[in-house]
Structures are given as structure tokens and as C-alpha cells.
Amino acid sequence: MREFRLQRLLRTVRSVIAFVQPRLSASIKNGNVIVEGRFVVTPTLAEHTSDGAIAEFSILVVLASSYPNIEPRVSAPGNNIPQTPAHHMNDDGSCCVVIWEEWLATNEDNSIQAYFDGPLKNYFLGQHIKLATGNWPFGERNHGKEGILDAFAEILDCARNEKKIEYLLRILSKDWPRGHWICPCKSGQIIRKCCVVDLKTLSEKIPSKIAQKMLSRLRSYILK
Template identity: 40%
Template sequence: MSDARRTHSAAERQTKRASFLASVVAAIEQSQPQLSIVATEPTIIVDGNYVLQGPGGPFDLYEVRLIIDYRYPTYAPKVFETGGRIPKDAGRHINPDGDCCVTVWEEWLAKTQNTTFSQFLWGPLHEFFLGQWWFEIKGEWPFGQRDHGARGLLQAYGDVLNVRPRQEIVLYYLRLLSQDWPKGHWLCPCGSGVNLRKCHRQELCELHERVPSVLARRMLRQLRLNLGLAVRHRKVRA
């Protein structure tokens, strides 16, 4: 790569970073003014109070820290509850490293058309802390809950794919969707034993539009990691 191209690429990256930072600032100012940006390199770090909103206005708050990668939404923000209000255990949806299990990120990306940071603040993050607030009062989760670890991923990915959350079914679907395009001579994942071209190829092609190969590969990698399987991606045999 020439020096001129390197300079252009670096300038383009800086422009994208500045644009994303501006969108984060705008989202916080509009919906969560008790949060503030305390650092912008190498990631955006946000500290302060996350305010829960209801029909009657604000009704509670949680002290938080958000660590936001500039490559959002490819990478999910890390969210930490810093006030000590939420017990640090899996039963309260806190991961082993202390960050909040806000949502299954790949599921949200697959189901949501608007994945802006502003939507993240009002969507998954608000639902997470609303659920915590409700659990404190009622001792139950308002939106239900999934299992933790691999079983929870299977449930979430099964919902995305609209299939039963069985390991072999979800893995095979994700292997197919990880390819650039489903081939007609592959076996149909419905279990019929028939090639795709004679079975559910059209349905799988429509699913591929909603779960593109880049996202499917991420889902496959996450699931294999949680199942303790090798993460190297293997192509479906012709």
C-alpha cells in the first residue's frame, strides 16, 4: 500500500470514529443526561447514572460504566453496574468478569433493523435494568429469562432461526448460513434427508437474507466456544 493510500485510509478511519463519537454524545445528551463521557481513547468510556424511565417519567437509577468499542455494532458495549446494587452472580445476569449480560448480541443484531447506539440505550440496556429493578421488587423477571451459557445461546439462536434449540440442529443451520450462499445439493436441515434444492432451499435463502454469512459465522463461533468445541470454521462438504 502506498503512503498516499495509507494516509487516506487513516483519515477515513478517523472520520468514522469522530462520527460515531458524535452519535454517542448526542444519544447520551438526548436520553441519559446523567451519563458523561470520561475517556475517548482507545475506547469510549461512559460513567454516571443510568435513569429508568416510565410513562410518568424517571423512577429509579443505576450507577454504571459503559465501555464502547469504536467498531460498534460489530462489538457489543461492555456494561458494568458500579454501585454494588446488583449481586455479582449469574442468577442476576452478571458475567464472570463482572459485566452485565445485557442481551444476546447476535440475536439483537439479527432481529433489530435499527442498531444505532441510541437504540441500544433505549432498547436492550433499558430492558436489562428495568428487569433488575422489577426482580428487586417482585423476585421474578418481567420478560422471562433464558438459561445461562451454551443452553441460553441455543435458545436465543433457535429463536433467530425459528428452529428447535437442539445443538445439532442449530449448529448445522449456522454452518449452512455461514457460507456465502446455500447450495442446492446440501442436505436440507429440516431432517428429511433430501437435498435442499428439492426441499426447503427457498426458506433457507430467505433466512440467509436475515442472517447473513458474517453474522452466522459470529454466532457459530460463539456457540462453539460456549459448547467447548473447536472454533475453527469448517466448510460444509460438497
């Protein structure tokens, strides 16, 4: 079954990079799909398409067969990107492309195509502009837990309070309804008699599986 998923993922990846990423190749290595070569950042504005690539970076992307459940691991060896947090490079050489759970929660399309056209392209376009101008074109998240709290508070549309975010994520992680839990608005009432409508709406926006991932990410920092 895993082998079948892996082969299917490989076909998908190859069809995504065919033509549009002519310098990348995909293969299966050590139970993952590996995409390697030079990633080309291409303009899409008609007035710039004939200018050719905006930039290109040597990359290595490791995709697990269970994508998108497991975040792709991206590294960019052999480029002129400084290996520093300012350039959103982790100590282990991996690239911090995006807060994975944030992207999953805020985008309906989590396909490989969407990942390559979205976060991956944005990250390397950002690197190019950062190198040229010193600024990230789309802004940047704070590092570590602070960035996680900022992002999750935005997604949950709540105060940037660690405990509140964690409690909300616990609620959303369960199969709905959990009406007998204490309402996160601190009214002291149970959810069923308080913010049930708002929480129902939120749970439709953030499926339990994604809420579980967000909770797990947050807890990995709380436990540190």
C-alpha cells in the first residue's frame, strides 16, 4: 500500500514539474519521493514572461508518501543563501518555507501543484528579493513559538494567548460536538449553552485533523 502511494506520488510530482520546472527531476529514494535540481522562479506577469527566470536555486525536497500529512523537508544546498535565521534557514540546513499547519488551515488546495506554486515559489522568490533588497516581500513570521502563536491566533481569530489557543485547538481536535466542555470564552458556561455557533463555524473552517496538527506543533514548543 505504501509502495502504491509512493508510486502515485511520484507520478503526481513528475506531472507537476514537467515542462514548468525543466531543471528538476523526481525519483524514489529511501521510501520518499525526492525532488532535486534547480528550482526556477518564473514570472507570470505577461510583461515579464519573456525576461526568463527571475531566479533559480539548487534545491532538495523530500516528500513522504503520506503527503500532505507530513510536511515536505526542503533544503537548498550550494546556493548563496546565508544559513541564518534571518534567511529562514534552520540550523540543520532545512528551509523554513512556511508554517505548515498554517498553510494547511488557510488553503483548501493542499496538492503538490499548490505547494510548488505557492509556498515553495514564494519562499525562493522571497530569498531572491531578500538577497537583493534586504526585505521579505510578503513579510515573515517570528521565529519559533512566537511565530506559531501569531499564526494560530490569526487563524483562530482569537487573542494571542497560549493557553486560550491550546484550549481552542483541543476543542477543535475532537469530533464535534463536545458541548459539555467549558466554553473557551471564559463565561463559565458549557459550550452547548454559550459559543456553540461560533465554535461550530470555526470547526468547519479548521477540520479536526488540521487542528490536531496545530495542537501537536504548539505542544512541541510548550514541552521544550
